[in-house]
Amino acid sequence: MGIEQSTAKWLAPASFAYNFAVQQYALNSTPSMKQVNDANTSFWSPQPYFIGGFFAPQQIVQLAWLYRVWKLDANSPKERAEILSYVPYYVLGNICIGSWAFFWNAEKLQISNLFVVVNSLSQLYFIFTKLGPMNTSSTSSILTHINAKTFAGIGVLDFLHNLSVAYYKDALPSTAIKAVTGAGFAGLAACSDWIFGGCLVYDLVALSVGQATLNNPDWSKMLGGFAVMTAGIVGLRNYFIPPYVKEPGYNLAEDDDTFDDRV
Structure with missing residues (x-):
């Protein structure tokens, strides 16, 4: 899945503007995004303000990354390849x-869930199969990794949240759900x-606080334990x-178009 810079420099900002504008509409319409959230809860419902708290700094990272898309150097093939691949x-x-x-705002939750599934799986596919290791000597590489991995990280929370409210509204977690949650986060x-792993811990804290708000204290404590477990696994790994x-030689000669594809 490739794209030319001449297309990317317009298409990427346009998609950002579309998403940002629609989110503002959804937040301020009636019913609002939060009103729908509060009326539809389940065992994977997070504290909604955690999503808003994630959204704001993520926009800053995206704007910085979009600037790099515009300013790509023709003499930096590795930089171009990494950014344009995403x-x-x-x-x-x-x-x-x-x-x-x-x-979501129309409360057609099963349809809205389809969009979340496509996004979450595509972001995870990219960071695990297409994105090479981050080069700490390159601002562009750092921004690409932060952008892609935060998109995927919040995508995990979106996936769980939307799936649960679309098909299991007002349900409590079964033993199987608890096992899948713990095993899934441990596996990821x-x-x-550190970046994606930090997002996973954030997701679990958001879920833990959300479930405490919904008066599910035992499940909330278990999710908090999963957060500690996940942090430990990420740290050791x-x-x-x-x-x-x-x-340091990230900006290579123009005729060198190699790209480190290690997972």
Whole structure:
């Protein structure tokens, strides 16, 4: 899935503007995004303000990354390859989440869930199969990794939240749900760097606080325990297997179009 810079420099900002505008509409319409959230809860419902708290700084990162898309250097093929490889997934994500808001506010939750599934799975696919290790000597590489991994990280929370309210409204967690939650986060943590791993911990804290608000104290405490477990796994994984590289010669000659594709 490739794209030219001439297309990317317009398409990526346009998708950002679409998603941002629709989110503002959904927040301020009647019923609002939060009103729909409060009327539809389940065992994977987070505290909604955690999503808003994530959204604001994420927009700043996206704007910084979009600036790099515009300013790509023709003499930096690795930089171009890494940034442009993410643009199609970034555009798809913005379109999906922007479109999700229309159906969410209309309380057509099963339809809105489809957009979340596409976004979440595509973002996870990209960071685990297409994105090479982050080069700490490159601002563009750092921004691409933060942008992609925060998109995927909040996508995990979106996936759980929307799935539960679309099909299991007002349900309490079964033993199977508890086991799947713990095993799923442990599995993701075992192959996560600090950025995505930090997002997973944030997701679990959001779920824990949300369930406490819904008067599910035992489930809330278990989710808090999963957050500690996930943080421990991420820490150990990254201590023993450092996830990043440092390549001062990132801006290579124009005829060198190699790209490190390690997972």
